[in-house]
Amino acid sequence: MKRLMPQPLISAMLFLIWLALNNTIHPAHLLLGALLAIAIPLWTSALKFATPKIKQPSTIVALGVIVLIDIVKSNISVARLILGKESNIQPSFVWVPLDIVDPHAKAALAGIITMTPGTLSADFSDDGKHLLVHAFNVTDEAALIAEIKSRYELPLKEIFE
Amino acid sequence: MSLELLVALGIGVLAACGIYLILRARIFDVVLGLTLLSYGVNLFIFFMGRLAVGKAPIIKDGVPLNLASYADPLPQALVLTAIVISFGMTAVLLAIAVRAHIENGHDHVDEDAENKSAR
Amino acid sequence: MSQWINQWHDTLLLPFLHLGVFTKYAMLIALVMFTIAIALAAWRLFRGPADEDTILALDTLYINSLAVTILLGIVFATSVYFEVALVIAMLGFIGTVVMAKFLAEGDIVK
Amino acid sequence: MMPIWLDIIVALLLILGGTFALIGSYGLAKLGDFLKRLHGPTKASTLGVGAVLIASILYFTFSNRGLSVHELLITLFIFLTAPVSAHLLIKAAMKRHSAMRPPPPNKD
Amino acid sequence: MTQPTLLVLMLLLPIIGALALLAVDNRNRALAIGIAGGVTIAACALLAMLATNVFDGNVARFRADWLPSLNVAFSLRLDGLGFLFASLILGIGALVVLYGAYYLSNDDPPARFFAFLLFFMGAMLGVVLSDNLILLVVFWELTSLSSFLLIGFWRHREDARQGARMALTVTGAGGLALLAGVLLIGHVVGSYDLDAVFAAKATLQESALFTPILILILLGAFTKSAQFPFHFWLPRAMAAPTPVSAYLHSATMVKAGVFLLARMYPALGDNDTWFWIVSTTGLATLLLGAVVAIFQHDLKGLLAYSTISHLGLITLLFGLDSPLAVVAGVFHIINHAVFKASLFMAAGIIDHETGSRDMRQLNGLWKTMPITATLAMVACAAMAGVPLANGFLSKEMFFAEALAVDAHRLLSIATPIAATIAAIASVAYSLRFIHDVFFNGEPVGLTKTPHEPPRIMRVPVEILVVLCLVVGIFPAFTIGPLLAIAAQATLNVTPAGLPVYSLAIWHGVNLPLMMSAIALVGGVSLYVVLQKKINLHTVAKLPGDAKVLFDVLIENLVVVASAITRTTQNASLQRYLLLIILTAIAAGAAGFWLSPSTNSIAVRPQPANLLVTIFALIGMAAAIGTVFMHRERFNALMLLGLTGLIIALTFIYFSAPDLALTQVLVEVVSIILMMLALNFLPKLSVKETNHFRRYRDMVIAAVAGLGVSWIVYAVLTRPFNSISPYFLRTTVPEGGGANAVNVIIVDFRGFDTLGEIAVLGMAGLIVAVLLRGISIAKSPADGAFEAKAPENARPSLLLSIISSILLPITIMVSIYFYLRGHNLPGGGFIAGLIFAIGIILQYVALGREKVEAQLPMNYGKWIGWGLLAAGLTGVGSFVVGFPFLTSAFQYFKLPVVEAVPIASAMFFDLGVFLCVIGGTMLALATLAKVSSTRSAP
Amino acid sequence: MIDFLNTHLPILPIAAPLFGAAFALIVNEQNIRTQRVVAWIAVALMLGAGVFAIDRTADGILSVYLLGNWQAPFGIALALDKLTAIMLLLTAFIAAIALYAAQQSNTDRGVYFTPLFMLQLMGINGAFLTADLFNLFVFFEVLLAASYGMLLQHCDRAKTNAATHYVVINLVGSALFLIAASLLYGVTGTLNMADLSVKINTLPPYSHALALSAGFILLTVFAIKAALLPLNFWLTGTYASAVLPVAALFALMTKVGVVAIIRTLTLIYPDGSFGNVAMSKVLLIVAPITMLVAACGALASRELKTLIGWSVVGSASMLVTAVAIGNAKALSGALFYLIGSTIAASLLYLNASAIDAPSSRPTEGAANSNRNWAWVGTLFVIGAVTATGLPPLSGFIGKAVILAGAAQHMWPMWLMSMVLVAGLLNVIAYARLGSRLFWKRDAAIDGATHVVPTALLALAIAGLTIFAAPIQRFTDRAAIELRTPSIMRDNVLGKRPIERQTSPSQVKP
Ligand code: NA
Numbered sequence A: 001m002k003r004l005m006p007q008p009l010i011s012a013m014l015f016l017i018w019l020a021l022n023n024t025i026h027p028a029h030l031l032l033g034a035l036l037a038i039a040i041p042l043w044t045s046a047l048k049f050a051t052p053k054i055k056q057p058s059t060i061v062a063l064g065v066i067v068l069i070d071i072v073k074s075n076i077s078v079a080r081l082i083l084g085k086e087s088n089i090q091p092s093f094v095w096v097p098l099d100i101v102d103p104h105a106k107a108a109l110a111g112i113i114t115m116t117p118g119t120l121s122a123d124f125s126d127d128g129k130h131l132l133v134h135a136f137n138v139t140d141e142a143a144l145i146a147e148i149k150s151r152y153e154l155p156l157k158e159i160f161e
Numbered sequence B: 001m002s003l004e005l006l007v008a009l010g011i012g013v014l015a016a017c018g019i020y021l022i023l024r025a026r027i028f029d030v031v032l033g034l035t036l037l038s039y040g041v042n043l044f045i046f047f048m049g050r051l052a053v054g055k056a057p058i059i060k061d062g063v064p065l066n067l068a069s070y071a072d073p074l075p076q077a078l079v080l081t082a083i084v085i086s087f088g089m090t091a092v093l094l095a096i097a098v099r100a101h102i103e104n105g106h107d108h109v110d111e112d113a114e115n116k117s118a119r
Numbered sequence C: 001m002s003q004w005i006n007q008w009h010d011t012l013l014l015p016f017l018h019l020g021v022f023t024k025y026a027m028l029i030a031l032v033m034f035t036i037a038i039a040l041a042a043w044r045l046f047r048g049p050a051d052e053d054t055i056l057a058l059d060t061l062y063i064n065s066l067a068v069t070i071l072l073g074i075v076f077a078t079s080v081y082f083e084v085a086l087v088i089a090m091l092g093f094i095g096t097v098v099m100a101k102f103l104a105e106g107d108i109v110k
Numbered sequence D: 001m002m003p004i005w006l007d008i009i010v011a012l013l014l015i016l017g018g019t020f021a022l023i024g025s026y027g028l029a030k031l032g033d034f035l036k037r038l039h040g041p042t043k044a045s046t047l048g049v050g051a052v053l054i055a056s057i058l059y060f061t062f063s064n065r066g067l068s069v070h071e072l073l074i075t076l077f078i079f080l081t082a083p084v085s086a087h088l089l090i091k092a093a094m095k096r097h098s099a100m101r102p103p104p105p106n107k108d
Numbered sequence E: 001m002t003q004p005t006l007l008v009l010m011l012l013l014p015i016i017g018a019l020a021l022l023a024v025d026n027r028n029r030a031l032a033i034g035i036a037g038g039v040t041i042a043a044c045a046l047l048a049m050l051a052t053n054v055f056d057g058n059v060a061r062f063r064a065d066w067l068p069s070l071n072v073a074f075s076l077r078l079d080g081l082g083f084l085f086a087s088l089i090l091g092i093g094a095l096v097v098l099y100g101a102y103y104l105s106n107d108d109p110p111a112r113f114f115a116f117l118l119f120f121m122g123a124m125l126g127v128v129l130s131d132n133l134i135l136l137v138v139f140w141e142l143t144s145l146s147s148f149l150l151i152g153f154w155r156h157r158e159d160a161r162q163g164a165r166m167a168l169t170v171t172g173a174g175g176l177a178l179l180a181g182v183l184l185i186g187h188v189v190g191s192y193d194l195d196a197v198f199a200a201k202a203t204l205q206e207s208a209l210f211t212p213i214l215i216l217i218l219l220g221a222f223t224k225s226a227q228f229p230f231h232f233w234l235p236r237a238m239a240a241p242t243p244v245s246a247y248l249h250s251a252t253m254v255k256a257g258v259f260l261l262a263r264m265y266p267a268l269g270d271n272d273t274w275f276w277i278v279s280t281t282g283l284a285t286l287l288l289g290a291v292v293a294i295f296q297h298d299l300k301g302l303l304a305y306s307t308i309s310h311l312g313l314i315t316l317l318f319g320l321d322s323p324l325a326v327v328a329g330v331f332h333i334i335n336h337a338v339f340k341a342s343l344f345m346a347a348g349i350i351d352h353e354t355g356s357r358d359m360r361q362l363n364g365l366w367k368t369m370p371i372t373a374t375l376a377m378v379a380c381a382a383m384a385g386v387p388l389a390n391g392f393l394s395k396e397m398f399f400a401e402a403l404a405v406d407a408h409r410l411l412s413i414a415t416p417i418a419a420t421i422a423a424i425a426s427v428a429y430s431l432r433f434i435h436d437v438f439f440n441g442e443p444v445g446l447t448k449t450p451h452e453p454p455r456i457m458r459v460p461v462e463i464l465v466v467l468c469l470v471v472g473i474f475p476a477f478t479i480g481p482l483l484a485i486a487a488q489a490t491l492n493v494t495p496a497g498l499p500v501y502s503l504a505i506w507h508g509v510n511l512p513l514m515m516s517a518i519a520l521v522g523g524v525s526l527y528v529v530l531q532k533k534i535n536l537h538t539v540a541k542l543p544g545d546a547k548v549l550f551d552v553l554i555e556n557l558v559v560v561a562s563a564i565t566r567t568t569q570n571a572s573l574q575r576y577l578l579l580i581i582l583t584a585i586a587a588g589a590a591g592f593w594l595s596p597s598t599n600s601i602a603v604r605p606q607p608a609n610l611l612v613t614i615f616a617l618i619g620m621a622a623a624i625g626t627v628f629m630h631r632e633r634f635n636a637l638m639l640l641g642l643t644g645l646i647i648a649l650t651f652i653y654f655s656a657p658d659l660a661l662t663q664v665l666v667e668v669v670s671i672i673l674m675m676l677a678l679n680f681l682p683k684l685s686v687k688e689t690n691h692f693r694r695y696r697d698m699v700i701a702a703v704a705g706l707g708v709s710w711i712v713y714a715v716l717t718r719p720f721n722s723i724s725p726y727f728l729r730t731t732v733p734e735g736g737g738a739n740a741v742n743v744i745i746v747d748f749r750g751f752d753t754l755g756e757i758a759v760l761g762m763a764g765l766i767v768a769v770l771l772r773g774i775s776i777a778k779s780p781a782d783g784a785f786e787a788k789a790p791e792n793a794r795p796s797l798l799l800s801i802i803s804s805i806l807l808p809i810t811i812m813v814s815i816y817f818y819l820r821g822h823n824l825p826g827g828g829f830i831a832g833l834i835f836a837i838g839i840i841l842q843y844v845a846l847g848r849e850k851v852e853a854q855l856p857m858n859y860g861k862w863i864g865w866g867l868l869a870a871g872l873t874g875v876g877s878f879v880v881g882f883p884f885l886t887s888a889f890q891y892f893k894l895p896v897v898e899a900v901p902i903a904s905a906m907f908f909d910l911g912v913f914l915c916v917i918g919g920t921m922l923a924l925a926t927l928a929k930v931s932s933t934r935s936a937p
Numbered sequence F: 001m002i003d004f005l006n007t008h009l010p011i012l013p014i015a016a017p018l019f020g021a022a023f024a025l026i027v028n029e030q031n032i033r034t035q036r037v038v039a040w041i042a043v044a045l046m047l048g049a050g051v052f053a054i055d056r057t058a059d060g061i062l063s064v065y066l067l068g069n070w071q072a073p074f075g076i077a078l079a080l081d082k083l084t085a086i087m088l089l090l091t092a093f094i095a096a097i098a099l100y101a102a103q104q105s106n107t108d109r110g111v112y113f114t115p116l117f118m119l120q121l122m123g124i125n126g127a128f129l130t131a132d133l134f135n136l137f138v139f140f141e142v143l144l145a146a147s148y149g150m151l152l153q154h155c156d157r158a159k160t161n162a163a164t165h166y167v168v169i170n171l172v173g174s175a176l177f178l179i180a181a182s183l184l185y186g187v188t189g190t191l192n193m194a195d196l197s198v199k200i201n202t203l204p205p206y207s208h209a210l211a212l213s214a215g216f217i218l219l220t221v222f223a224i225k226a227a228l229l230p231l232n233f234w235l236t237g238t239y240a241s242a243v244l245p246v247a248a249l250f251a252l253m254t255k256v257g258v259v260a261i262i263r264t265l266t267l268i269y270p271d272g273s274f275g276n277v278a279m280s281k282v283l284l285i286v287a288p289i290t291m292l293v294a295a296c297g298a299l300a301s302r303e304l305k306t307l308i309g310w311s312v313v314g315s316a317s318m319l320v321t322a323v324a325i326g327n328a329k330a331l332s333g334a335l336f337y338l339i340g341s342t343i344a345a346s347l348l349y350l351n352a353s354a355i356d357a358p359s360s361r362p363t364e365g366a367a368n369s370n371r372n373w374a375w376v377g378t379l380f381v382i383g384a385v386t387a388t389g390l391p392p393l394s395g396f397i398g399k400a401v402i403l404a405g406a407a408q409h410m411w412p413m414w415l416m417s418m419v420l421v422a423g424l425l426n427v428i429a430y431a432r433l434g435s436r437l438f439w440k441r442d443a444a445i446d447g448a449t450h451v452v453p454t455a456l457l458a459l460a461i462a463g464l465t466i467f468a469a470p471i472q473r474f475t476d477r478a479a480i481e482l483r484t485p486s487i488m489r490d491n492v493l494g495k496r497p498i499e500r501q502t503s504p505s506q507v508k509p
């Protein structure tokens, strides 16, 4: 099994993508999609990169919902700031200490922070234990760090570790 | 302003910009110029099949098979070929630019020009 | 003036007739907004001042063009442009990545 | 012809998408320094395009074509790739202007 | 053997001999001489076998198919004139071979010498045997070429090389003039055959082209026969070995000119233009040569000018345009050949045995070389026109003809006077030859001790000298018949039509005899006076040597040519491109300029809406911005990217989804390429200081742009009929795909695509040719690729992870595009690009080395497999009897799955797919590898 | 087998090198021996096809090949007429010689030499065969791209710099080609040259100006390839910097431009169509001046390779002059001259390797070297005599026929004087440089020269000269065929695709 499907998550994703691409669930495409979903990782997994292990898949959905809501919310707030006076904006860099170590989790955290407007993940510290975040408007640095850690890092830790 | 005129002017601007850059003395500038020129030329070929808005030549049932209902597919096929070829040639010219820079120590289009005069 | 409006109506809304009455005007407004958005991003691209700004502007232009592509798909009632949007979404960022990496490191494949 | 409810929803989504895209680009054009500007367009890439994509899904799904989901793929790809662009841009900016980069975190 | 066979064999023998000699080792002297001698004697024998026929008044002919386009055959004729010349060529040729065998030193390569000599012999035979004018020109130029090779035989000598070039230039130029004249004759007459040309004498001479024809032909004759003012090459040709001088430059080749006069006389002679041009040229040459000859110090120089003078004499005779004069001319050709060849050989012997040809050094050789001296004295007598020698007879005839000139007032007086003066001079230089060499005190500063030559070396001279005397004493018996047939052929008359002449020594005391007497007495006196009064040895080089003029001319020609070449070809790409663009502008304008303008605009333009206009303006602004920013390359690339994006939107708006897809993908790959390359290039173009150039280019670019706009607008406002509806009609039923663009690409015009993928594949190969294994030793001064913050070169975690997730996705998307292309936008090319981008992304995210280590791929092979797949699809249709690339498609019924169409075009598209990946990746990976090499310490 | 050849003959000269390239790429790059075998098989097939093509066209057959079985003008058609047959055989012959020389000197151990060589041949053959204007563009690109790769073989500074000019100029030329071809499509709605020939002559007057502009731009493009003034300055430097076996092959490439000009003036804008007179007149001014400038360049040359380059320019302009004269005689002469001048240029380039090569320093006077030197000299003379058009070799014959055609033209004096003066200058140039190179030094060369391939080329020239009669009868007929565009039109447009039976499985269930 491991040899046939070295990256089962990727394979599953590919299968779904194939169906979405073709906008169909026709049996022919189910078959072809499955074949491709198995065949492609066989070749691409040669580029060895630690395969993510998902511990708690259920949390993914919860995190997704949170992120979507946050995207809408912070979009609106950032839009306000842009339309308002520029001097009202207080951008700042914030170092967020990290508890997660899994690279996939870190990457996901960085991505989520960027996708939720108002924050951008800029860099990891050299030891990889801090994430540098640029925030569009910072009033309370500690609150921001706490929010990131509780809303995003914790679920990610559950999912990956 | 008519669509025809707009298109004609656009292609003319691309051609003019391309030509001006082609006449510059640095290989990289020439690459930029050739890219702009090929944009212009691709549009030129494309529009030789005339203007058609929203009529992609992908056959749909029940639509009459003529140039009033579909854009002319032939120039599109020609442009595809032209894009591919100019892409390949851009790669070649860039490689030449790199090699020439390694060989000459400058990227002037003429080997000795750098010594003769600053252009 | 009325001639202008007629011409606008003819050239802009004629292709939208298959759309619902709200969508028709919303589409027009959305197209105008995206056009302005693109113009503003283009302005940033011309203006700079830093190289990062131009990359950012170009990235924005790609994303907005993606949206315009989707809009035109609705306008022309065809899904043949969908793949263009797909490709921009999937691969458009590579340009940005490469340019940013070039600015930062010079060698992009190190 | 589209049903009226769909008409209204699609219309709203289109205007919403246009608005966010416009605000994002406006921020890009207006704001005074690079790091601020970087926040603007991320709106366009998420909510603006997202709204347009939902409009597209709805439109094509209900204009007798059956469920149209492949726009979701576009959303997926944007979600995957947009952070990378922003991330690398800010990294590049910091690398080029070392003054921009804050001091490393305190070891605690 | 039949007559034609004999004839052609006679011509071919020397040429075959020459080719054979090329293969002979130069050390094998005996073999070389044997071949040369054998060939010549064999040819002589063949000529002898043909003789009776010719003396019977017949013409021997050979004809072989050769140039049907010109209606020219390889046709030879042996008539009296030809026989005369052939006898001279082969007879004297045989003697020269014998002479040369002893003349050549051990250092001279004999095989080469005799190869050239035989080559010349064949060419010269060809000239005199040609039955049509084109063939004559062919052999004519061959004599020039062989003369060039022979004059330059001693190639280490500067004067030999110069003399050779000069001879080739002058006679070659004359040959080209001759060719032009001959072609015009062919145009007027409709044939190049001699008989036809003779028969068309009237047509020819009445033609408007007659004067140009005559002048061109005469240019050929005069240059070859060293007539004034083209005489100067002949003295320079004396740098050749003496056998060559004796053979080519006195007896035969220089006679080709007068042969041509004789040959063409029946067609071109007998009119005033001929008379004036030929006679005055001959007269001038006669005088000039004779007078200058006296003042030469070099033995061969003296003989050369003497030759010039005698050639002038013969030319003058032909120019006098009377049948008798022509007979005299033919006669003098023979006589001059005999005595001059012997004199050259004598001079050669002297040179050979004393090491010098300078009469200021050579003195008193009578004592050491009495036999040679005697022979030379007899020959000199012939040259001077002393009775009992052959020269006397023809000179008498010449004097008679000179006196007979009466039709033209000025010339009727000038000719006899000039003839007498020339005769006086010729006596004087002949006397100088004898006196200055064999007497006149003791030798000065010779390097060798003079002695008689080997016995056999003298034989040729002896034979010729005997001939001089025999002909001089018994002309009617010896030379009479030959002269008769030759004159007959020259005049193109029957034996009865020949003018009455008498070959006798004694015609009684008449005016010509008086002139001869005056010449003898005057010549002796002149020489004595010159010796006494001014001592000829002290005369420096004569001024006004045309050779100097020629050198100056050629040097100036080269200077001018170099100047033209340097100014036009200045190795400036900008200049070349400017010329190309200006030409293109002119070409585009020419259509409108040359064709009457018709402004019937039949198609109503459609209005453009504001949004489209804004997009167009952004695109134009981006293009113009690229121009203004072009010095800052990175920014220029950004603007270029924007331009490309607008182009993609244009394709979307104007119904071209495939193009939009391709445009976007190519943009992405291009930007990667540009970034890879720009890393090694300066980031800033050097600022231009030449503002004139910038403004000029702007104007030119603007004009070109306007022209393009004009053309596009003109096309868009004209109605359109196209073959395209055919594609729309047949794409589904016959092409098996709904996407007409894709069906055109893989089926209707799949052949274009085959070429296109070959180009793309080659792009990769070329990049590899350019950059494989290249490493950069040092950073150039202009700041290209200076190291950037190496301390912080950590790969981005986010990028690495997203890239690794995207790789399988891009591959799947790529397959999706590949499979759907036939019916919807997509196809092998787009799929290939997506695949390639997916891999490049890994290069960017993980670094080249890691990717290549973990995913090793030989992209060259991908290109090969791609070409193979496309090619196999092409030949696959052979199997079912259809032409290359005929597509087939079938619906296959599979279990579970409904019928799926499988088109052979998909296999073709697989080739496209592989080639695109291979070509793109090979280019990118090679460029990437250069960068990596650089980053190594 | 013969049937098969009869059917598929026109594709063979394109398919053979295509497969050659594919296989040469698929085998390991280091496996030079297999690559050589592959290349020889392809070239042998090309030679066979060339001979067969001559034989077939001599029977009066104009083969038309409908690629993909699509009727012209909708699909792409190949047309094999006498002109094409000549070019195919010539290409195959030169290719064989160049390949031999390249292998002899190990030039083919460069990077991707064999595949590029093969694709170069595919491009050249395709350009000669195709009857479709856009397909001609594609094959131009194939042969040009391959030529970039060939030029850059054993890349050094000089080659890089030459390639910079060469590539940029040709890219601009390609852009112009695209403009001209698509403009013709925009005006006539077709791309097939036979169809263009029909459509252009039935064009409404309001499109004349556009069609004529397209024609002139097209001529400009071909003039770049044929190295006409003022578009020719790239040539000498480019060719001179190439490795010699490559330069020998390049001698063919100006001829591609010439053949394209022949097609333009005899098929697209044939005698009697509007535009022909204007185009011919322009060419008759430009080409003779080019000839003279080329002669000046030759005279100013200080290196043999430059001199040969100018000869190539001169012979191309000679050919264009003949084509523009346009009568049967000039065209026939042009075809004859084309063969000889191409072979001569190849010969001279290969021969130059013996003279310019660093190995031609004086070595110990081994007699063998001197013998070689004599051969080199003799071969040089043969090449020079042919190149300058001196009698008796083929260069002269072709030139004489062209001049006979010029005598029938309305400008005989201008044409003849330019041709002859240029010829004279060339003779002087060759004599000057040749005597300096061969006579001034007591050079000896070592054995590693291209004597054998050069000698084969010389033999070919001798054959052309001696057997001029049958060849001229062929070129005469080829000229008449060219002057009768209806032959091409009727054959190309009249060719019917093979009937396809629609099988039940081809109908969507
Ligand atoms: Na003396």
Ligand code: NA
Pocket (backbone or CB within 6 Å): E658, E739, E741, E742, E821, E822, E824, E825, E826, E827
């Ligand atoms: Na497609």
